[in-house]
Amino acid sequence: MAKDEFEKREFKVVGTRVARPDGLDKVTGRARYGADMSAPGMLVGYCLRSPHAHARIKSIDTSEAEAMAGVKAVITRADFTNVPASDGTRDILDNVMANDKALYDGHTVAAVAATSRSAAKAALKAIKVDYEVLPHVTDVDAAMLPGAPELHQGRQQESVPEGFSQNVLARSQYGHGDVDAGFAQADVIIERSFKTAATHQGYIEPHACLATMGNDNQGDLFCCTQGHYMVRNTCADILGMESGRLRVTASEIGGGFGGKTTVFLEPVALMLSKKSGKPVKMTMSRDEVMRASGPTASTSIDIKIGTTRDGVITAATGEFRYQSGCFYAMNGALGAMCGFAPYDLENLKSVGWEVTTNRPKAAAYRAPGAPMAAFAVESVVDEVAKEIGMDPIDFRLKNAADEGTKSAYGPTYPAIGLRATLEAAKAHPHWSAPLGKNQGRGVGCGFWFNFGGDTCVSLMLNPDGTVSLSEGNPDIGGSRASMSMMAAEELGVPYENVRTIVADTASLGQNEVTDGSRVTFAVGLATIKAARHAIEIMKARAAATWGIDAEAVEWVDGAAQPAGPNAGKFPPLTVKEIAATMSNTGGPIAGHFEANAEGAGVSFGTHICDTEVDPETGAVKILRYTVFQDAGKAVHPDYVEGQLQGGAVQGIGWALNEEYIYGEDGTLQNAGYLDYRIPVASDLPMIEPVILEIPNPGHPYGVRGVGETGIVPPLATIANAVSRAAGVRMTSLPMSPPKVLAAIKAN
Amino acid sequence: MSRIHVTTTVNGDAVDYLCEADDTLLDVLRDQLDLTGSKEGCASGDCGACTVELDGRLVCSCLVLGAEAEGRTVETIEGMANGDVLHPLQKNFIEKAALQCGVCTPGILVAAKNLLDHTPDPSEEEVRYWLAGNLCRCTGYDKIIRAVLDTAAEMRGAA
Ligand code: FES
Ligand code: FES
Numbered sequence: 001m002a003k004d005e006f007e008k009r010e011f012k013v014v015g016t017r018v019a020r021p022d023g024l025d026k027v028t029g030r031a032r033y034g035a036d037m038s039a040p041g042m043l044v045g046y047c048l049r050s051p052h053a054h055a056r057i058k059s060i061d062t063s064e065a066e067a068m069a070g071v072k073a074v075i076t077r078a079d080f081t082n083v084p085a086s087d088g089t090r091d092i093l094d095n096v097m098a099n100d101k102a103l104y105d106g107h108t109v110a111a112v113a114a115t116s117r118s119a120a121k122a123a124l125k126a127i128k129v130d131y132e133v134l135p136h137v138t139d140v141d142a143a144m145l146p147g148a149p150e151l152h153q154g155r156q157q158e159s160v161p162e163g164f165s166q167n168v169l170a171r172s173q174y175g176h177g178d179v180d181a182g183f184a185q186a187d188v189i190i191e192r193s194f195k196t197a198a199t200h201q202g203y204i205e206p207h208a209c210l211a212t213m214g215n216d217n218q219g220d221l222f223c224c225t226q227g228h229y230m231v232r233n234t235c236a237d238i239l240g241m242e243s244g245r246l247r248v249t250a251s252e253i254g255g256g257f258g259g260k261t262t263v264f265l266e267p268v269a270l271m272l273s274k275k276s277g278k279p280v281k282m283t284m285s286r287d288e289v290m291r292a293s294g295p296t297a298s299t300s301i302d303i304k305i306g307t308t309r310d311g312v313i314t315a316a317t318g319e320f321r322y323q324s325g326c327f328y329a330m331n332g333a334l335g336a337m338c339g340f341a342p343y344d345l346e347n348l349k350s351v352g353w354e355v356t357t358n359r360p361k362a363a364a365y366r367a368p369g370a371p372m373a374a375f376a377v378e379s380v381v382d383e384v385a386k387e388i389g390m391d392p393i394d395f396r397l398k399n400a401a402d403e404g405t406k407s408a409y410g411p412t413y414p415a416i417g418l419r420a421t422l423e424a425a426k427a428h429p430h431w432s433a434p435l436g437k438n439q440g441r442g443v444g445c446g447f448w449f450n451f452g453g454d455t456c457v458s459l460m461l462n463p464d465g466t467v468s469l470s471e472g473n474p475d476i477g478g479s480r481a482s483m484s485m486m487a488a489e490e491l492g493v494p495y496e497n498v499r500t501i502v503a504d505t506a507s508l509g510q511n512e513v514t515d516g517s518r519v520t521f522a523v524g525l526a527t528i529k530a531a532r533h534a535i536e537i538m539k540a541r542a543a544a545t546w547g548i549d550a551e552a553v554e555w556v557d558g559a560a561q562p563a564g565p566n567a568g569k570f571p572p573l574t575v576k577e578i579a580a581t582m583s584n585t586g587g588p589i590a591g592h593f594e595a596n597a598e599g600a601g602v603s604f605g606t607h608i609c610d611t612e613v614d615p616e617t618g619a620v621k622i623l624r625y626t627v628f629q630d631a632g633k634a635v636h637p638d639y640v641e642g643q644l645q646g647g648a649v650q651g652i653g654w655a656l657n658e659e660y661i662y663g664e665d666g667t668l669q670n671a672g673y674l675d676y677r678i679p680v681a682s683d684l685p686m687i688e689p690v691i692l693e694i695p696n697p698g699h700p701y702g703v704r705g706v707g708e709t710g711i712v713p714p715l716a717t718i719a720n721a722v723s724r725a726a727g728v729r730m731t732s733l734p735m736s737p738p739k740v741l742a743a744i745k746a747n
Numbered sequence: 748m749s750r751i752h753v754t755t756t757v758n759g760d761a762v763d764y765l766c767e768a769d770d771t772l773l774d775v776l777r778d779q780l781d782l783t784g785s786k787e788g789c790a791s792g793d794c795g796a797c798t799v800e801l802d803g804r805l806v807c808s809c810l811v812l813g814a815e816a817e818g819r820t821v822e823t824i825e826g827m828a829n830g831d832v833l834h835p836l837q838k839n840f841i842e843k844a845a846l847q848c849g850v851c852t853p854g855i856l857v858a859a860k861n862l863l864d865h866t867p868d869p870s871e872e873e874v875r876y877w878l879a880g881n882l883c884r885c886t887g888y889d890k891i892i893r894a895v896l897d898t899a900a901e902m903r904g905a906a
Binding site: 032204206255257286636646647678 | 769777784787789791793794796823827837838842843844847848849850851852853856872874875876878879880881882883884886887890892
């Protein structure tokens with residue numbers, strides 16, 4: 001358990017809305033994203049991808065391609081002779097370059113580096129792959145059945161009972177109490193089954209990288225990623241090189257949402273560069289992004305909830321079956337842990353299933369696994385409340401988890417903000433605003449764990465008293481500004497005096513990926529601790545200057561001063577003054593902090609949405625949307641609001657439009673923004689964010705991560721709104737017009 | 748392969764380049780002129796990240812061939828600020844946090860400027876429909892729409 005770090009204080013910088021340091025570069029087009037870098041003598045690299053959902057690769061003939069003008073390297077799996085040390089990395093290698101089988105439409109089977117795009121594309125066409133097409137499966141329920149086409153053998157964990165295909169890799173169970181006894185006490189029991197389609201993170205910037213690798217086994221890589229240390233470690237493991245010999249620099253990143261927490265092109269580009277002896281740049285097309293990167297799990301979920309007439313949930317069960325594409329991913333387990341997390345339940349059984357299918361390997365997507373689980377659970381919660389004639393917020397308040405509640409996934413909660421979000425939602429004018437014909441209002445709650453992890457920060461005092469801060473996490477939505485703010489707050493200097501940069505892997509110790517809503521929490525904590533470290537050094541320098549004890553010096557408003565009258569009478573020494581003389585008082589001054597940060601502080605949100613359903617077409621319009629979320633402490637309120645708004649809108653897309661559609665042959669039918677339609681400006685109203693601040697005991701300023709929870713409630717919230725507007729319960733996502741219309745007609 | 752010689756004007760400067768017949772204007776801007784502010788999000792006209800002005804009209808530069816720029820004028824995000832003075836939209840996008848990752852920002856700024864050039868007092872709905880071809884996955888559009896409306900008001904006030 002993390003110790004109590006939180007201390008109440010008055011903030012000067014934290015909580016203001018300062019301009020971000022990378023703003024100018026980004027509004028002028030100067031910022032360099034993954035595809036914006038080039039190198040002298042650079043080649044361009046492209047992948048050849050399987051057109052089949054499932055096929056044995058009998059042979060690959062690259063000889064003709066290799067002989068073509070401008071072609072400098074052709075690689076296949078045979079070039080990756082090293083066997084990665086970890087199982088996870090072995091799966092990643094199998095994903096970035098197919099081994100003996102292509103496991104999904106879009107799976108890379110070979111790659112080319114050439115002097116021009118046209119030469120590379122021509123070479124791809126000249127590679128001959130002899131495939132033996134195998135039966136495929138893409139639906140989660142079908143994949144679990146005995147006799148289903150199987151992707152792998154011998155990977156099933158012992159937790160899986162008899163009677164399932166080898167595609168079922170794992171089963172995990174959470175909960176407590178006795179559900180049978182609990183259901184026996186219920187006056188009302190509702191049981192429903194749900195399905196959700198796979199969606200893509202949909203970041204606008206496709207994956208891209210520039211790799212330079214030589215036969216001295218030393219390399220440099222520039223790429224868009226959520227974690228360049230992860231890229232370094234994974235690529236080094238795949239290529240069989242020491243990680244210290246590979247330096248990775250993170251570009252500006254054009255969105256990730258979890259989808260850039262693994263590697264796709266990077267090991268391929270490094271191998272092409274190694275083989276050709278030249279820098280190689282690779283960029284995915286949108287088609288490749290859709291077919292071969294990122295998507296979420298699709299799911300099939302059963303929920304059963306029993307309640308008394310006066311609104312106490314007596315028991316709940318959930319079966320969360322998630323397919324995560326062609327390799328193992330922990331998604332069903334996360335769904336099983338998160339779905340019921342908002343509630344204080346006596347009796348609960350929640351089971352997660354991990355299933356493989358012939359789809360791309362799922363990557364994380366903002367609170368991975370949780371939104372679909374919340375959709376199913378919160379839909380039944382809504383229906384139960386309706387059945388017993390209780391206001392859906394009151395019903396949730398009656399069963400809400402609090403400090404001291406044993407959570408659905410085991411641990412007992414410390415101070416949490418769920419009840420505060422529900423009370424704020426109930427008190428908000430949105431909840432009581434009138435509704436018109438064909439309109440409905442929905443509410444839903446969501447939970448995410450949040451994460452800390454390995455974090456390393458270095459804070460340097462410059463001779464003129466300004467501060468340089470190095471962190472190791474790609475800035476995906478304004479985090480450099482937040483770090484500068486926290487450093488400025490702690491040191492007592494103006495925000496403008498602190499410049500934060502994202503250091504490369506050779507310049508700072510290991511950092512966990514930008515994921516788990518961890519950066520503002522964990523890197524913020526490390527920044528504050530690094531500033532405190534620097535303050536200790538500055539106090540010692542002041543003490544030495546004054547000839548008094550370091551303990552007799554305190555730090556107030558950006559200056560060292562004697563602590564009380566007994567310490568002596570000296571005028572304060574400011575950061576600027578200490579910096580100006582540091583060369584003579586002991587040398588450079590720098591603070592640093594390294595930790596595996598604990599105490600991330602779980603996060604809850606409640607959303608309200610009004611929808612209008614067109615009974616003629618089944619089209620759903622979002623009329624009004626309000627987000628209530630606990631941020632612990634909002635360091636930069638604009639960027640907290642932005643996370644809440646962005647998460648809600650991604651959820652709106654997931655609820656209403658977005659869907660991976662597979663054909664009979666198992667190929668993806670809608671690999672582009674035209675047919676995979678994400679929300680556009682004209683689809684939406686303003687999204688009102690309401691930030692609540694229930695301090696996280698694990699952070700000095702009370703900060704909780706906010707990035708992920710915002711996508712958890714929308715699926716359920718919108719489904720509840722649509723179900724009330726249409727008068728029929730919607731149990732399948734997306735709620736596209738044909739589906740809504742069919743449901744209305746069937747009613 | 749024989750290449751096509753093109754003479755054109757980009758951000759007020761006369762430029763010429765050689766391009767292949769199937770190179771898009773976006774390819775030329777990014778790969779030959781090193782104007783990487785215009786982004787490729789889809790190469791199919793669906794995301795708007797590559798938005799530029801061609802003879803004053805908004806186009807997806809991924810749908811225009813490099814050869815088609817012959818004798819025309821192209822304005823990209825790199826030409827939007829006047830020296831070190833930002834366009835009010837650029838200033839307000841920073842001040843009002845209208846970007847998160849920022850990869851959609853160049854296209855949205857070029858499109859929004861084009862709107863305000865012709866329509867100094869747009870309604871929220873007009874802004875939303877005008878920008879409907881510019882995808883942003885991060886922000887949910889709220890702060891973008893507000894920044895454009897606020898800039899329009901500011902520019903009308905200043906005029
Ligand atoms: S890249 Fe041109 S519209 Fe997407
Ligand atoms: S700010 Fe990231 S896509 Fe718009």
